[in-house]
Amino acid sequence: MFSAKLIRQIESELLKHSGRILVEDISGETLIIKRQEAARPQFGYTLLNALAKIFRQPLLCAVPAPGGAAAQAIEIQRLRTLRQAGVPVPEVRHIADQWFAMTSAGTHSVDELIRTSPQQQLAVWQAGLAAILHVHQCGQNLSQAFARNIMWQDGKIQFIDFEDDPSKTLPVAYAQTRDWLLYLHSTAYQMNTDPVTLTRLWQQQLQQDDPEVQQLVQSCSQQLAFLRHLPRQRKPWGRDVVSLQGVGELLHVLRK
Ligand SMILES: Nc1ncnc2c1ncn2[C@@H]1O[C@H](COP(=O)(O)OP(=O)(O)O)[C@@H](O)[C@H]1O
Ligand SMILES: [Mg+2]
Incomplete structure (x- = not known):
């Protein structure tokens, strides 16, 4: 859990930037702040989706991603489940209404x-x-x-x-x-x-x-x-x- 002061600091940084990812050095640790984003077309799936339709091949389809708060909730839940199961994924450090913070996986x-x-x-x-x-x-x-x-x-x-x-x-x-x-x-x-x-x-x-x-x-x-x-x-x-x-x-x- 972050202090109220740190949360204010991150939220003012988020206001200054338009991108969805902020990299912050917090108490000597690099953390990634990921802000929520509305659902958008999924990059990389155009032809895969077309093929999936032609072949009735569910494997290739983009899975519907809800965007916004629902997507953030899914991501946090999945990061926790995967980590518990032994999959190497970032650790969630703080959850806010519009964003969450996690450890960095490198550059x-x-x-x-x-x-x-x-x-x-x-x-x-x-x-x-x-x-x-x-x-x-x-x-x-x-x-x-x-x-x-x-x-x-x-x-x-x-x-x-x-x-x-x-x-x-x-x-x-x-x-x-x-x-x-x-x-x-x-x-x-x-x-x-x-x-x-x-x-x-x-x-x-x-x-x-x-x-x-x-x-x-x-x-x-x-x-x-x-x-x-x-x-x-x-x-x-x-x-x-x-x-x-x-x-x-x-x-x-x-x-x-
Ligand atoms: N935990 C992380 N550690 C390091 N880089 C990250 C991390 N999370 C996101 N990024 C960077 O931000 C980019 C966008 O984040 P990502 O979670 O892939 O969201 P999306 O592709 O849905 O916008 C990634 O491609 C990566 O460069
Ligand atoms: Mg990505």
């Missing part, structure tokens, strides 16, 4: 490191795979397992951004399968390593996941491997297309 996301650090790329990508397997072995699932919501600090992964809860609308094994697909969708197209090697590394993790998840991933790969035929060039096609092409390539290699 670099897996997405950023994959894009900007070729030497670290494969190691960071694999750490992401291992961390997702760990989430599943804790009996949990993520919300939006895009690489931009996976943070990397001193060789350790933390997951952020939990304003929706897929397991409210999907069985857990489906939500876990969705984690794999969203992670690969957000990373495969950026990797400098060949798809056969990537798939082998993914498979090593996947084989340790629940058999039902493995089976669901297999059935998705039957359905979606054709995506590999999409264009590989980002221009003029855009990121949505090349990221589907990338995940299609891995699903094709995985397909039995």
Whole structure:
């Protein structure tokens, strides 16, 4: 719990800034203040949603995120549940009506490191795979397992951004399968390593996941491997297309 003085200080900072995230040094600790935001279209889902409709494939759909106070309540609840289950997520430090404070997961996301650090790329990508397997072995699932919501600090992964809860609308094994697909969708197209090697590394993790998840991933790969035929060039096609092409390539290699 923060003191009334500290709360006033944070709220006056929030008034001065338009962004939703404030980074504050509080008693020698870096904390992240996340302010509520109205529901908005979910970035990264345009084509996934279209595919989900065509194939009646619930795994790919964006889960409805309510925005505002309801989204904040979901996020705080999920951060607590995940932490208790042993998933590395920030710790909630204070809850206010319009914002909450949590510990920092660092300044670099897996997405950023994959894009900007070729030497670290494969190691960071694999750490992401291992961390997702760990989430599943804790009996949990993520919300939006895009690489931009996976943070990397001193060789350790933390997951952020939990304003929706897929397991409210999907069985857990489906939500876990969705984690794999969203992670690969957000990373495969950026990797400098060949798809056969990537798939082998993914498979090593996947084989340790629940058999039902493995089976669901297999059935998705039957359905979606054709995506590999999409264009590989980002221009003029855009990121949505090349990221589907990338995940299609891995699903094709995985397909039995
Ligand atoms: N606990 C945290 N530690 C470090 N950075 C964070 C943390 N929470 C959020 N951020 C930063 O703020 C950005 C937006 O936060 P996020 O929770 O992903 O909200 P959204 O994507 O819904 O706006 C993240 O991409 C990350 O850069
Ligand atoms: Mg985010």
